[in-house]
Amino acid sequence: MNGWLAAPIILPFSSAAISLLGRRHPLFQSGLAIATAFLHLGLGVWLLYRTHMTGITVLHLGSWQAPYGIALAADHLCALMILITGVVYSAVVVYSRADIRKEILERGYYPLLHILVGGISGAFLTSDLFNLYVWFEVMLMASFALLVMGRTRSQLDGGVKYVAINLLSTLLFLTGLGLIYALSGTLNMAHLHAKLQASSDPGLVAVVSMLFFTAFGIKAGLFPLFFWLPASYHTPPVAVSAIFSGLLTKVGVYAMIRAFTLIFPFVDNGIRELILACAVLTMVIGVVGAASHNEVRRILSFHIISQVGYMVLGLGLFTPLALAGTVFYLLHHIVVKSNLFLISGLIRQWGGSFDLAKAGGLYRFRGIVALLFFIPAFSLAGFPPLSGFWAKLILIKASVDAGYIGLAIAAAVVGLLTLYSMTKIWNEAFWKPAPQTGVNEAAKQMHFSPWMIAPVAAMAALTVFIGICPEPVYQLARAAADELLDPGAYVYTVVGHFP
Amino acid sequence: METVLALLTGFMVAGSVYMMLSKCLVRFIFGLVLASNAVNLLIFAAGRPDTAHPPLIPGGLSQPATVMANSLPQALILTAIVIGFAILVFVFILFFRAYETLGTINTEFMNAAEDLSAEPSPQNEGQQ
Numbered sequence: 001m002n003g004w005l006a007a008p009i010i011l012p013f014s015s016a017a018i019s020l021l022g023r024r025h026p027l028f029q030s031g032l033a034i035a036t037a038f039l040h041l042g043l044g045v046w047l048l049y050r051t052h053m054t055g056i057t058v059l060h061l062g063s064w065q066a067p068y069g070i071a072l073a074a075d076h077l078c079a080l081m082i083l084i085t086g087v088v089y090s091a092v093v094v095y096s097r098a099d100i101r102k103e104i105l106e107r108g109y110y111p112l113l114h115i116l117v118g119g120i121s122g123a124f125l126t127s128d129l130f131n132l133y134v135w136f137e138v139m140l141m142a143s144f145a146l147l148v149m150g151r152t153r154s155q156l157d158g159g160v161k162y163v164a165i166n167l168l169s170t171l172l173f174l175t176g177l178g179l180i181y182a183l184s185g186t187l188n189m190a191h192l193h194a195k196l197q198a199s200s201d202p203g204l205v206a207v208v209s210m211l212f213f214t215a216f217g218i219k220a221g222l223f224p225l226f227f228w229l230p231a232s233y234h235t236p237p238v239a240v241s242a243i244f245s246g247l248l249t250k251v252g253v254y255a256m257i258r259a260f261t262l263i264f265p266f267v268d269n270g271i272r273e274l275i276l277a278c279a280v281l282t283m284v285i286g287v288v289g290a291a292s293h294n295e296v297r298r299i300l301s302f303h304i305i306s307q308v309g310y311m312v313l314g315l316g317l318f319t320p321l322a323l324a325g326t327v328f329y330l331l332h333h334i335v336v337k338s339n340l341f342l343i344s345g346l347i348r349q350w351g352g353s354f355d356l357a358k359a360g361g362l363y364r365f366r367g368i369v370a371l372l373f374f375i376p377a378f379s380l381a382g383f384p385p386l387s388g389f390w391a392k393l394i395l396i397k398a399s400v401d402a403g404y405i406g407l408a409i410a411a412a413v414v415g416l417l418t419l420y421s422m423t424k425i426w427n428e429a430f431w432k433p434a435p436q437t438g439v440n441e442a443a444k445q446m447h448f449s450p451w452m453i454a455p456v457a458a459m460a461a462l463t464v465f466i467g468i469c470p471e472p473v474y475q476l477a478r479a480a481a482d483e484l485l486d487p488g489a490y491v492y493t494v495v496g497h498f499p
Numbered sequence: 500m501e502t503v504l505a506l507l508t509g510f511m512v513a514g515s516v517y518m519m520l521s522k523c524l525v526r527f528i529f530g531l532v533l534a535s536n537a538v539n540l541l542i543f544a545a546g547r548p549d550t551a552h553p554p555l556i557p558g559g560l561s562q563p564a565t566v567m568a569n570s571l572p573q574a575l576i577l578t579a580i581v582i583g584f585a586i587l588v589f590v591f592i593l594f595f596r597a598y599e600t601l602g603t604i605n606t607e608f609m610n611a612a613e614d615l616s617a618e619p620s621p622q623n624e625g626q627q
Binding site: 130133134137140141144145148151152153154155156157158159160161163164167168171174175177178179181182231232234235 | 519524527531534535538541542544545546547571572575578579582585586589590593594596597600601606609610611612613
């Protein structure tokens, strides 16, 4: 019996319920959240270990056999995503202890955060399309509420846009799901793999796959569907921005990877080329958008878009190396991007603003923060020997190997432009002397809370670790890619017969 | 039957897109309601509705004797309707709060989050 496979979902939900009982006790809630998050991280490690040692695991919920009931299944990709979710979850709950104000806590910040993580874990684990829709909704509801919790003007405005476009994306997903059911009579992803290959009408399958592409593209922030993202991600508290930036768009990327490896493996109908084109435009437009901004979190929001382009690029290339690059990139990006958002909170606490014009002097007065920013920022831009360098290197090599020299050049140039934005933040917030008016003397005396520094430092250390020994991470990513490219084992484990 | 459902779904989607493209948030909500019902109808039609055979297995048999209607799409729709209701309630409250705070339901004038000169107010962030 593989009942433990549901633990990464059940754990956050039970914590949410318990946390609601202690709404007026911030310390209890925070302690519970930290315990839960680290337990979730531990589960992630164990899940990855089990998956790596014994192969794909499946849990048929309610003992209903696969195509009839809902199945949870963990392969390498899923286990890696659960693990990295645990990392961000832990970092964010520790940071929240110092970052989140009391009113927001009393409005139920922690329960919503737990529900969000429960929804994300569910979306990673499920192998049933309708169940995926339900997890998306759980995740969205929690994220809607977290986004507008502060009830400020900008949050409500950003919230309206975020909610509207995300609901539309969910409706598109539901439409695709209905049509796919009409085509094949099943909703189990592994079963669909077998059924759709034998479909008599490949044209209809292609149309439905485009509905999925649009729906997941909106969630992932793909060009030209990303406009909601920079309109909303800079408005909530820093800890919320960090978990959104790290995980929410990546659930979209994950769903897209699953859809186009398992359900609709690429055939020669131009969809792969379309995905490649979208990926390159996403990379370029995102990085150019970032260059035009002067506020830390807006710059970082545009970089999310640009980086999603890299991940989708790997999916579009569809070689073992490229998919391994995508998985590697996902892992690297989630750690680095969440960390940068957490650091933007430190910059704000120092300068009193996210606006770079008002920041400055951090290098001189708080060298350690400067170092902690330097690591993820230059990793994001792809500097050796940090994690981003390997991620970009794998993808660029995969593009060259697949004969797409243009894509490789675009990926390299976007890396350089990323560096431009990062040096902008570096120059303005860290190197430049503090503006006379902006930072008062009291601020220079203040100390950053260790609750905020510790998660930032831990994630920076993880970035350096992945950078210095990328081999184990690459091996895991490669194992995930091999499973994705040849879903036979996944299909066999879930539905019990080979496709 | 399927033709009628297909046409009806098409009309509903067309109407909902028209409503959602409006600048008025209230119309957007109505468009959203219409769209989610159109999708529900589509899933219903996807189950190949058949009026003649209720999905009941006669006593003494372990499997249906004739071809029967598919009951799964109805379960899916029910789930989608329940989730849709919850989302709708949230959207109504959110838009009402947005109206109270921003003083408008015209999306043209809703730019508080995109205003580059505006600082996020200090109460936006938790500071201790």
